[in-house]
Amino acid sequence: MNLPIIDIAEDFLYARIADRFENQIASNILKTGDKLLSLRALSKEQGISVSTAYKAYVELENKGFIEARPKSGYFVKFSPSQYPQLPVVSRKAKKAEPADVDGMITQVYQTMSKEGILRLSLASPSAKLIPEAKLNKAMAEALRKSKHSCTQYEEIQGNPVLRKQIAKHAFNWNGQISDHDIVTTQGCMEALIFCLKAVTEPGDTVAIESPTYFGIFNVMKSLGLKVLEIPVNPDEGADIAYLEKALETIPVKVCLFVTNFCNPIGALMPDHRKEQLVKLLAEKQIPLIEDDIYGEMYFGKTRPRTCKSFDHEGNVMLCSSVSKTLAPGYRVGWCIPGKYIDKVLSLKLMHTVSAATPTQAAVAQFFETGRYDLHMRNIRKALHTQCLKYIQAITAHFPADTKVSRPNGGYVLWVELNPIINAFKLFELAMEENISIAPGQIFSIDGRFSNYIRISFGEPFTREIENGLITLGKLVRNYY
């Protein structure tokens, strides 16, 4: 390979150019997530060689101001010094308020469907990020291809093309999965319920992360299950040492963990800890339900692995869906229930007979034609940018003692406010300004996390969003 010959004079140039960029970033002219010129464009614009442009970017990258994203170019990244602190996860329950968590959840949900609300509470993709026309096309093609236009029941295990595609994509997380291992469901929640029902009886105890998605608590209650909350470390996911200790005294029947970008903390469990968890639970003969609904939403270079990929005994039941990646309204999910597959199949048969045929077939078609992969590349880039922009705006407009999570995937930021703040009260104040946020209380069974809020960055960052975050910041400031 011929390296370009470097002109000595240009050797100073790259540093000057890097300096100018640095100043622009520091003074917020270039904002987090902004895309920089391509090497070629920069070289042309500044009359420098491509190699000089490259050296300037490497310099900025080394300093942590920008980052290269594969096949996308260079983007402004936060300098570590600009980051707010990470939120601390409380291990002990604070004195619970006379909190009716259920009531809070209902209230938060009701606001979600109101018109004219800035929805920072919804952890799913913005409609703007969905390739609607292509999905409609996939639906039309699927109806045309189907023998009876998708009017008849699916086979019990689910659409075979969809199952093949899911099995194919499992390759990305090191999965050795065949279509026979997969059962489709109506969204991830149904998959979780079938897996829970497959291995529990009412009265059993389930270990879950804390904080976690509030829907989980309701399902537990509805199934008559007890909950053991395991703290989550933002860098390592569920605290395995804590779990191991708890298992000595508490008869946990099954664990339900979101190992990739758990909601609301956004923690990603590292591979070695996934392996450790799978091993521990296999030894104790406790099944693991792995909710991998955010696993495809990674910002890094590769798809994070799953616990399922370390499972040699069929003890891990992976659940997922396209609700966070493609179309929540389609209600297309699945599980890979390992050795519990017969039980799950029989639950599916008795509870829903079969999943909806047209939506499954449309998603299968969308996968099969390669549209899914293309869409995922786009949406991951968009979300990464949005994530950085939201963090920057919160940093800029919230009080200095605010702490924000730094997720490497998913849809949400977990924001720790001054302990004086009651997040549900803040939610009510924000609703008066037509802004919907998720108060921390709804992420635990006893209304803990009362000074935390969850902010979704699913919506593209616009002036309207920025104004919303400015307003929110003011509400927090005015609180004390």
Added chain:
Amino acid sequence: MNLPIIDIAEDFLYARIADRFENQIASNILKTGDKLLSLRALSKEQGISVSTAYKAYVELENKGFIEARPKSGYFVKFSPSQYPQLPVVSRKAKKAEPADVDGMITQVYQTMSKEGILRLSLASPSAKLIPEAKLNKAMAEALRKSKHSCTQYEEIQGNPVLRKQIAKHAFNWNGQISDHDIVTTQGCMEALIFCLKAVTEPGDTVAIESPTYFGIFNVMKSLGLKVLEIPVNPDEGADIAYLEKALETIPVKVCLFVTNFCNPIGALMPDHRKEQLVKLLAEKQIPLIEDDIYGEMYFGKTRPRTCKSFDHEGNVMLCSSVSKTLAPGYRVGWCIPGKYIDKVLSLKLMHTVSAATPTQAAVAQFFETGRYDLHMRNIRKALHTQCLKYIQAITAHFPADTKVSRPNGGYVLWVELNPIINAFKLFELAMEENISIAPGQIFSIDGRFSNYIRISFGEPFTREIENGLITLGKLVRNYY
């Protein structure tokens, strides 16, 4: 109104023509369900006046050989003397065989999806009766009309257009229902589960009909509920006197009845008994879950009423779907849960978040454009004809001691065979001939009804079906 003047000579004619038809019916040249010539065509063909043709048909109608169907013309009907006896419903459990009903259900289900099987076991409409092209059109229109192409979550209560249409159609069964009273679900089974969960805890007892749809038992087991079986009278539906007596000693928490064309008996509960049932249960403060999934499939002139139409206290929870009328694969159902609506809504939210958006929207569009009403008129006619033809074939080809139900709606015939017959054994023998039937054992918890089979008449009556029934008849004959 000017009545036509009747020529005396023609007065003899009508009787002669009626006689000729009678002979043709007796000798099976005209078969049950065959359509007769229109009055105009008959008058033309025979060179008689329309009024003479009319008199001939009235004569045949009075004798019970033919029947007039509104807006459809005249059809060959069975003469009552040709009917086999009605099956007797056993009140007491026979000595149960070492029967694993679950295993039987699984086996029957597995055969349903096999290729090349004559499926007389499936109680749903034949794909041949579904207006697929029009439904596809409705889907395309619905996607186009939807703000985000149906990719987003529905509002929790369900598609508003669909709910309005369901409310409108409730008029046909004397219902005073608004769209606010309705919650959409993913098929009728999900509606039943939400209603059951809304009013029971594990360990509670539910009164159901016997025999009943086997799916019900599995759901009860899955929800940890106990079952009290109430006998069904083919002419009156669930035995209310029996229920009333049982309620004196057994703490029934809720009743779940299929009041219109219950599966497998096909009984239609008369209006006065529906009213009586609603009153009884309101007094005892026991909620009634009314599964009305077959209610639209009536062969008579008017839609049968529902218990819900007699309910003034919100004590009746009606459940239904389009799975038996339009598209089982769409999984579009609903419930009208009366005073339990908040509980049902919260169950829906926690279990499935929301029903699938595209299929609901497509069905809403299909209703709204009037296509549903047209389709229902067609499918009802087709099913009525099929019902009569199947009964005739069974009468012709099964042993003389066979008894067959005479449903006025629905999809199934309940056939009582000689007590020597083991229906599950017959099912296995039939499967060797690639014919799938539903053995009676799977319609009770303890494998009763072992000499009954359920035959679905959802498939249009063809030579293939007739041959299948001939083969079945032979298997029964060879059994003893």
